[in-house]
Amino acid sequence: MDMKRINAGKLRAIGYDARDKVLRVELEDGSALEYLNVGAELWRRFSTSGVAWSFYRDNIEEEFTSRRAAARNAGAARAALDDLFKPPGESS
Numbered sequence: 001m002d003m004k005r006i007n008a009g010k011l012r013a014i015g016y017d018a019r020d021k022v023l024r025v026e027l028e029d030g031s032a033l034e035y036l037n038v039g040a041e042l043w044r045r046f047s048t049s050g051v052a053w054s055f056y057r058d059n060i061e062e063e064f065t066s067r068r069a070a071a072r073n074a075g076a077a078r079a080a081l082d083d084l085f086k087p088p089g090e091s092s
Contacts, residue, residue, distance in 0.1 A: 009053025016043040024069060025056065032071050035064040 001024060003015040013026040016038070023038040023046070042059065049055040 004047060006052055008051070009056070011053055011056060014047060014052070016040075016047070018043075023060065023064075025060075026071070030071050032069040033066040034069045035060060035066050038064060 001015040001017045001022070003013040003024070003026065005013050010028045011025055012028050013024075015024045016022070017024075018040055021037050021039065023035040023043060024032060025035075026032045038060070046052065046055050046060065
């Protein structure tokens, strides 16, 4: 799924899988949610909205069931943090 980077309210990225009708939103805290059975027309309206955060709150957040999704690149982010906070002299 291709993600579109945005900076709207707490939204940081949005994406849509048309085949599976899954909408994915990534939030500023690093969490990700997936919404099932989202139609292509709603995705089109959301992805082109000038007020994406309001659109999300009004038309998606309360209207569709969400599930937590793994954050993208979580493993790489974790490895980078582990490297940053390693005791001096310890190698990977």
